[in-house]
Structure formats: C-alpha cells, structure tokens
Amino acid sequence: MRTRDLGELAVRNLREAVLRNSLTTLGVAVGVASLVAMLSLGVGLQTLASQRLTRSGLFDAVFVTSQRNFRGPRQPPPDAAPKRDSRPLDDDARQQFSKLSNVTEVYPQIRFITDVRYAGKSESTSVLGLPDSSRSSGAFEGMTGVYFSSPTAEEAILQMEFAKLLTDQPPSLVGKNLTLRYAERVALSKYADDEALLDAMMGSGKPGGISPGSISIVPHEKTLRIVGITESDPSAGIGGFGGARVYLPLKTAEQLHVAQPDDVQAFLSGNPAKPSYMAMTVRVRSPKDVPQVEAAIKQLGFATFSLLDATKSLRLVFTVFDLFLGLFGSLALTVASLGIINTLVMAILERRREIGILKALGATDRDVRSLFFAEAGAMGLFGGFFGVALGWLIGSALTWGTTIYLHRQNLPGVKISYVPWWLALSAIAFAIIVSLIAGLYPASRAARLNPVEALRYE
C-alpha cells in the first residue's frame, strides 16, 4: 500500500475510536511534556549559568602577567614553551595580543591605591579601571545610579561598603563629587628643559646628571563625579582579582598615569621610559577559545592564568544533571508507551474481522503491520506536538512563578526554562520512536493473524 493511503487509513481508524485514541495520545503528550519540561529546566539553568558566568568575565578571559615579575597563581606546565628573556607587559605586548585570532579585547589592569576625599573625610582604598565592555557584564544590574556615561567620562562608581564609610546614606552620594589623591608617574624627559622643576626635584644638591628616560612620582589630585553605587564586587571578573572599592572608566584611569608597582622594577632594570603593566586581561570570543589563545600568549613569553578547568567541571555537572532530568522525564513517556500498547492490542481484538477482510482483499502481512505502525506513529506524532507545547507551557509557568518570587525578593527575573529547537524536534522524534516501539508487538500480532480465523471472528 502507498504511504499516503496508509496515512489516510491510519488517521481514519484513529478518528473512529476518537475518545480512546485521544486519551492515549494525551498520555503520550503528558509523557513528552514531562520530558520537555524537565530538560527545558536543565537547559534553561545551564544557559542561565553559562550566560552569567560568561558575562562575569571569568571564563572567556586569559589573565596575563609578565614572567619577570609575576607568574600568576598557576605555574607554567612542564611542557610550556622554553623560557625566553622575560618581556615587559607594555603597549607593544598589548598590540600583539590584540592581533591573535579569536581575541576580542585586550586591556591592562590599572589598579592603584588612592586616598579618597569627600566632604572632609579621607579614606584610603583601591581603585580599578573598568573597560567599557564591563557595562554588559551583569555585575552592575540593580545598581543605584547609572553606569559611566562614556569610556572617558570623569566619573566614578563606588562599592557599597566603601560608600558607607563616606556617608550613612550611600544613595545620596550619586551626583556628588569626590577627589582622588594618587601617585602620578612623570617621565623626566618631558621636563628636561625645565630647570626649575629639576631643581625642585633634585633639591639643592646637583646630581651627577639625570639620565634620559628617568621617571619621577608626584602626588596628584583628580575630581570625579559619583554616578553609581554597586552592591557587588565586579572587579573579580574584570581584573581577575577582587578587592577594588572605587571604579573608573579604564581610559580615564590610564590618562591618570598612575605609578604602577612595575615602574619601580622597570626603573631598576634600566628601561623605565615605557610604562608597563602589572597584568592584562585578554578576552576571547568564547570559552572554548581560551586554550588556544593561552598557548599563543605563552609562546610570546608571558605567564597566563584562566579558569577554563572550572568551566569543564561545570559542564560535567550540568551533563549529569540533564541526564537525570531526562531519565525522570522518560519514565512518564515509558508509562505512556504502555498505554499505546494497550490501545493497539485492544484495537486488534476489536478489529480482528477488519484485519481478516483486509487480508482477504489482498493486504500483505506488511500492509497490516504498516497500518498499525502508522497508527502508533500518528499517536506519537500528535502526542509529541502536544507534549512539546505542554512542556513549553509548564516551563513558562515555572519561569513566570520564579520571576514573581525573585521580584518579591527585589531581584531581577530570570528565564529558568528554555526549549531550544533541537529539544522540541528531538522530543517529537523520541515520541514517535517510542510509539513505534510500543506498536511493534501489536502490529506484528495483527500481521500474523490467520485470515480465515479472523473472518470467522464475531
């Protein structure tokens, strides 16, 4: 029999016992719905965790330090590239990192100790420059105030605990000015002709001579407008190590030319003219690009550190989590498949005579088997469609309920359930396959019926 005829006959047969077949199909739908709801929860939570972690900047970043001053928390592996002469982590290195494939952003870690002055109070704390990309990191969600108006804005965001040191009403700080007092790095060549300055710096005793490219560190002040106060500590992801309490736009921080710990070492090693950095953050397109970029940077002679191993563990946890959710969801579908077997076995008993007539008219065993298979498959197909829709509704209800709960806790809503297209298609395919397997026994039993006995059946 042709496939179209088979389909027409199968649908016609299903329509005849509409109540029983609808209930069986509903059983499949509930089974698929439980499977889809469980897995959509797993996928949703995994997606949420991945997005949050990716936005945190911890897993798509390689933290780079110069080998000469700091190797980072992880020692280079034994098979790492042969150690070359240690190179400074300066703007040349920054350019090189930018040109590596899959690198999206490179920025130095500008972090320094400063004296913050506000309304007559003076507090010493750590300042960190934030790249503009940290705007979307998620670390500033729910912040009082706003993010920096531009990458070069003379603005600051305070960490809540630090803001409390300045005033009892931290939100009132937004819009106010504060002053940073910091150590500025000054290249002396810039003032080579300024005798007065040299005198001031050298005192009354004339030195034997100021070598070209020497630097000096002078105190400096900068007034910034407070635009926001954040509860969280975004510096962990952005700079690799937490602890900063005042945040500035990175470009603004760079323009301050704050003396870095590396400057002293550069000065001692005789090459102080070029500013170098303590550490740099290299962002990559996706966490899977981290190993390749990390290896390339090591080849260039720098020490690196990343949290890739942590993401691997995380993926393993979610894979096991999904597996268990899938198993629980499949249980419901297994029960539904028993319903299909029951329905089709009942149909064979009821339609025994019909099978005999079909065989007498020339239907082969294969035709009869295919007809029962088609009916089982159709129940699986319809059940799969309704099940996916029902599963999506359950997932949406879970997300809706969770969002209401989170809003009551003054937290932003999250999407905890997610039905990707592959899950929807796989669930429908799975429902059809399970239904066909369930139809295997009834279909072969129907095909084996002796036509004479079947025709005798009343």
Next chain:
Amino acid sequence: MPAPMLIQAESVSREYRLGETVIRAVDAVSLRIKQGEFLALLGSSGSGKSTLLSMMAGLDRPTSGAIRVRERNLAELEADELARYRRDTVGMVFQSFNLLPRMTLEENVELPLRLAEVDRTDRQSRVGEALERVGLSARRRHRPSELSGGEQQRGALARALVNRPAILFADEPTGNLDSANGEQILLLLHEIQQSLGMTIIMVTHERPLAERFANRIALLSDGRLVSDGAQR
C-alpha cells in the same frame, strides 16, 4: 475450442487438530475448473465446502495435496505471493457481506484498489463502474449500516469486481438474504459470468438456487467430493 483449465485441486486435504483429535475438514478432494465456469459447491453444514473454497481463494493452505491456479501451486507460494494472488486474481463475496462499517460504500469498494496501488485518478472511474454494474451508484456515500442487506451484498460484489479478477469466490452469498434479494444477487453473478466470462465458484447449501444458476454442481459430504456433474 475448449475453455482452458484454470483451477486444479489435486487430492486436497485439510486437517485441524483439536487437542488429541484430528478433524479432516476436506478429505482428498480433486477438482478441475475451467475458465468461465459457474461452479456451485453444494453440501450441508460441515461438509467442508467453505474450507475448500478458502483454500482455492488463497486464504488457507491444504494440509496435503495441491491447488494449481494457472499452473501455480498455491500451497507452495510465500505469504506475500499468496496475498498478491488474492489481490490480483481473486474477488471474494461473503455470507455476512464484510463491508467495513466505518467506511462509506465507495471507500469500501476503493479498498482493493488502494491495496493494489492503483493511481488515484483511475480509482474513481473504476469504483463508479463497479457500483454502476451492481446498481448502487446513488448509494456511494452511504455507510453499510445505512444500506439494506441486499444492497450491502451488492456493494460487496462491487468491491470483489473492482480489481477485475479472473475468479470470483462467493461463500454463501445468499445466506443472509431473503429469497428476493438472494435471487437478485445470483442474477447479478450470472450476468457477470456471462458478460465478463468470469469464473465463479459459489458455496451454497440451497440446491434449487445452485441448480438454477450454476452450470456445474459439485457435492461434498463429510469433506469428500461425492458427485461432480455439469448442469447445463
């Protein structure tokens, strides 16, 4: 020119086991049927006539012996080959009509064409032709439950004819009908045999009808062929 031989039953037996007991429903029956004959298998209930008909129609297999249709031994055919024989060579009419109750009359008649994978465009004309031959064109959209017994049997006859079979097997076609409708069915069978030259093998226990319409009667008793003679 004599009509060619169509069916040859050679010492055909069919046994059934009921526990330790062996029941021989058909016992060493040999029968030769020519193309275009209208053969009536006559006998009382349990004489084995329906069993013999089932074997010749390819619904059942003999325990021993051979049934040759156009020189092919049905006993040696695979299940699928036997199904194709039933589909392409044979048409069947039953005592209880056996129309599928959930289908309309035209859908019932179309069923053998679906099984034979006939193109949809041809199907409608062939269904119309078969229904017209049995005088049921006006009832094509009715379900079997909306038809009288006689109409149902005529519908079953249309279904048996739609694939243009070489042999028509009728198992007690008048058994569930009153005499008027029974006669109408047999007139139809006779007309079909005459006009299409179709071979018809009919099982019946009504001797007067057999004598009136068949041109040959084979009498069975206790599974054995007790007489086989031409009527006309």
